Amino acid sequence: MSLGLYYKYALNDPSFVKIFGMPHGILFMLYIVLAVTLKNQMKWSYKNLGIVLAASIIPFGTFYIDKKYLR
Numbered sequence: 001m002s003l004g005l006y007y008k009y010a011l012n013d014p015s016f017v018k019i020f021g022m023p024h025g026i027l028f029m030l031y032i033v034l035a036v037t038l039k040n041q042m043k044w045s046y047k048n049l050g051i052v053l054a055a056s057i058i059p060f061g062t063f064y065i066d067k068k069y070l071r
Contacts, residue, residue: 031056044069 007016032053039049052069055061 028056031062038070042069 004017004020008014035049035052035056038044048069052065055065
């Protein structure tokens with residue numbers, strides 16, 4: 001469970017989600033745009049792009065992508 005959901009439901013305090021929700025969403029969208037841009041520059045296949053995009057929804061998946069595809 002994420003920290004924001006813990007504060008929102010267990011402690012009945014939605015302020016954490018309100019403060020960090022929008023920046024988190026913006027960073028997520030920037031990750032998607034960056035991945036598509038890198039696909040073209042690094043000549044990735046659509047399979048590799050799919051793996052990179054799937055890693056964005058798995059907790060700490062981006063660390064795997066950094067190690068395997070970007071180094």
